[in-house]
Amino acid sequence: MAESGLSEVAGRLAEVRRRIAAACERSGRDPAGVRLLLATKTVPPERIAEAVLAGASLLGENKVQEGIAKHRQVGSLTARMVEWHFIGHLQTNKVADVLKWSSLVQSVDRPELVDKLQRRLEHEDRTLDVYMQVNTSAEASKFGVHPDAAPDLARRILAADRLALRGLMTIGLLGATPEAARPSLRALRLTRDRLLHEGIVRDEHVQELSMGMTGDLEVAIEECATLVRVGTAVFGPRPTPDTLYWPV
Numbered sequence: 001m002a003e004s005g006l007s008e009v010a011g012r013l014a015e016v017r018r019r020i021a022a023a024c025e026r027s028g029r030d031p032a033g034v035r036l037l038l039a040t041k042t043v044p045p046e047r048i049a050e051a052v053l054a055g056a057s058l059l060g061e062n063k064v065q066e067g068i069a070k071h072r073q074v075g076s077l078t079a080r081m082v083e084w085h086f087i088g089h090l091q092t093n094k095v096a097d098v099l100k101w102s103s104l105v106q107s108v109d110r111p112e113l114v115d116k117l118q119r120r121l122e123h124e125d126r127t128l129d130v131y132m133q134v135n136t137s138a139e140a141s142k143f144g145v146h147p148d149a150a151p152d153l154a155r156r157i158l159a160a161d162r163l164a165l166r167g168l169m170t171i172g173l174l175g176a177t178p179e180a181a182r183p184s185l186r187a188l189r190l191t192r193d194r195l196l197h198e199g200i201v202r203d204e205h206v207q208e209l210s211m212g213m214t215g216d217l218e219v220a221i222e223e224c225a226t227l228v229r230v231g232t233a234v235f236g237p238r239p240t241p242d243t244l245y246w247p248v
């Protein structure tokens with residue numbers, strides 16, 4: 001069982017890498033410009049460790065407490081250096097705990113969170129890389145700043161000297177087909193272009209576009225994603241509904 005599990009995760013990871021490479025080739029992009037983050041929600045540490053031993057080096061968790069435990073367990077199972085991003089909805093009372101294990105928060109989506117992170121980082125005398133999460137699909141069930149409010153939130157992040165804005169993130173529309181996601185994924189790129197055009201951010205603040213999941217990673221790459229976040233394609237279906245992680 002353990003043996004077949006191991007080859008299964010490694011094989012699925014290789015298949016995702018092939019999908020990324022093929023999408024890059026079709027859109028004339030350098031595969032080195034697209035990083036793969038594995039979304040590990042609900043996945044036990046042993047299976048995450050298999051992916052790490054098969055070469056995965058960037059992981060993302062949605063829940064602060066799950067992240068603390070897995071960060072430690074995967075570290076001791078693999079003895080490898082891996083980078084952990086926080087990709088879920090961050091409550092302000094969890095800010096101190098998220099800073100214990102995650103090197104980047106992809107889901108900065110509101111002014112109170114910016115202020116809370118800034119205060120905590122001052123207290124710890126350190127800085128943190130962040131992405132701004134944009135709600136590009138207008139679905140009430142998901143977090144992220146509305147594109148119209150993105151300029152104000154970007155200004156707020158830039159004014160917080162302990163936060164280093166590095167990119168934008170979106171979940172996108174979870175539709176019946178990959179093409180259904182295209183307008184929402186394109187909207188992240190257009191939000192970036194608008195922020196640049198209006199002089200609100202500089203290139204260095206929006207180097208990363210984090211978008212694309214198991215169902216739509218090819219479309220995301222065509223729309224200029226620099227980081228795709230994949231769970232199901234590597235770890236299989238999850239036992240719990242995603243509404244647990246993207247509450248209404």
Ligand SMILES: *Cc1c(COP(=O)(O)O)cnc(C)c1O
Nearest residue numbers: 039062087213214229230231232
């Ligand atoms: C679960 C999750 C993913 C990965 O989704 P899959 O469809 O399983 O690939 C990506 N991003 C976020 C924020 C997630 O919560």
